[in-house]
Amino acid sequence: MPTESLPAGVLRGDRVSVAKAITEVENGDRDAESLLRAIGKKGRRSFVLGVTGPPGTGKSTIVDRLIEEYRRMRVKVGVVAVDPTSPITGGALLGDRVRMMKHTMDNGVFIRSMASRGWAGGLSGAVSEAIQILDAAGFGVIIIETVGIGQADIEIMKIAHTVMVVTIPGLGDEVQVSKAGLMEIGDIYTVNKGDLPGADAMVINLLGMVRDMKGRSPPVLKVSALKGEGVSTLFEAVEKERKKALSPQGKQVRLRSARGMVVELAKRRVLDGLDERVQKEATRLASEVVEGRLSFGEAADLLSDGEQ
Numbered sequence: 001m002p003t004e005s006l007p008a009g010v011l012r013g014d015r016v017s018v019a020k021a022i023t024e025v026e027n028g029d030r031d032a033e034s035l036l037r038a039i040g041k042k043g044r045r046s047f048v049l050g051v052t053g054p055p056g057t058g059k060s061t062i063v064d065r066l067i068e069e070y071r072r073m074r075v076k077v078g079v080v081a082v083d084p085t086s087p088i089t090g091g092a093l094l095g096d097r098v099r100m101m102k103h104t105m106d107n108g109v110f111i112r113s114m115a116s117r118g119w120a121g122g123l124s125g126a127v128s129e130a131i132q133i134l135d136a137a138g139f140g141v142i143i144i145e146t147v148g149i150g151q152a153d154i155e156i157m158k159i160a161h162t163v164m165v166v167t168i169p170g171l172g173d174e175v176q177v178s179k180a181g182l183m184e185i186g187d188i189y190t191v192n193k194g195d196l197p198g199a200d201a202m203v204i205n206l207l208g209m210v211r212d213m214k215g216r217s218p219p220v221l222k223v224s225a226l227k228g229e230g231v232s233t234l235f236e237a238v239e240k241e242r243k244k245a246l247s248p249q250g251k252q253v254r255l256r257s258a259r260g261m262v263v264e265l266a267k268r269r270v271l272d273g274l275d276e277r278v279q280k281e282a283t284r285l286a287s288e289v290v291e292g293r294l295s296f297g298e299a300a301d302l303l304s305d306g307e308q
């Protein structure tokens with residue numbers, strides 16, 4: 001039997017090929033470039049949903065519920081969970097925080113955790129590449145889960161068509177602290193763990209905060225992902241966004257997301273190249289310092305000047 005090429009496997013929607021392909025982009029393998037070229041001719045058709053919020057608010061539990069809903073409609077769902085805790089492992093390990101294991105037997109679901117540690121500015125580029133692979137493999141809905149506490153998470157959300165911010169009762173202060181970040185980027189807000197006390201107060205609190213920002217009025221929905229309460233309303237809100245994003249009226253949304261992808265991909269290329277050059281140049285300048293021909297400061301000046 002002739003062995004199938006990796007791009008062909010990806011285009012066929014084979015999960016093993018998709019996993020291999022994402023590992024290639026994650027590792028920055030040279031092969032990844034030709035792979036992306038081979039699969040990247042078609043325009044994007046997938047809907048990209050970003051799910052973000054503080055740690056432990058139930059993002060993965062919500063994503064799991066959304067997967068169930070989409071699978072009922074026979075839509076294939078790909079999930080990339082950006083994991084701030086795990087070291088880079090080659091990306092093959094599914095983080096503990098991804099609680100969607102029950103879909104492992106379903107070929108229409110692909111779940112991957114991507115380590116964010118060690119990526120510096122290039123993470124969004126890697127996520128953008130993973131999105132291209134999942135899109136080419138026919139995953140009609142692609143969900144990116146990030147812990148919305150850092151700037152990198154906010155950056156990643158720029159490539160999503162729609163952003164869902166997940167909070168829980170009593171998280172007022174945490175949300176407030178990152179208000180400028182989290183409160184600006186959401187298209188849908190959820191108060192998850194609605195089965196716990198204080199959920200209604202949190203909804204009112206959030207409605208106030210969201211209205212303060214830019215005068216928009218995105219939905220604020222009380223949900224208990226654990227019990228399944230409010231999930232159908234949440235799903236309807238997501239579906240409304242998906243239909244909008246893929247309709248002629250959604251051109252602006254698609255443009256914004258595509259722009260985010262292009263910028264992040266370009267950044268990754270620059271950073272990769274920059275890093276290689278900087279490392280080489282740093283070695284050369286260090287020997288000048290050791291030989292006494294340059295001071296540390298002069299070497300640092302030369303290293304930074306060379307990059308302007």
Ligand SMILES: Nc1nc2c(ncn2[C@@H]2O[C@H](COP(=O)(O)OP(=O)(O)OP(=O)(O)O)[C@@H](O)[C@H]2O)c(=O)[nH]1
Binds near residue numbers: 061227
């Ligand atoms: N009471 C209650 N607990 C929930 C609900 N949804 C999730 N949980 C619990 O909250 C904990 C964290 O859930 P996850 O879905 O892993 O949360 P997460 O936001 O993905 O967590 P990180 O990815 O680690 O940031 C788990 O123990 C869940 O069972 C809910 O609606 N109500």
Ligand SMILES: [Mg+2]
Binds near residue numbers: 059097099145
């Ligand atoms: Mg999670």
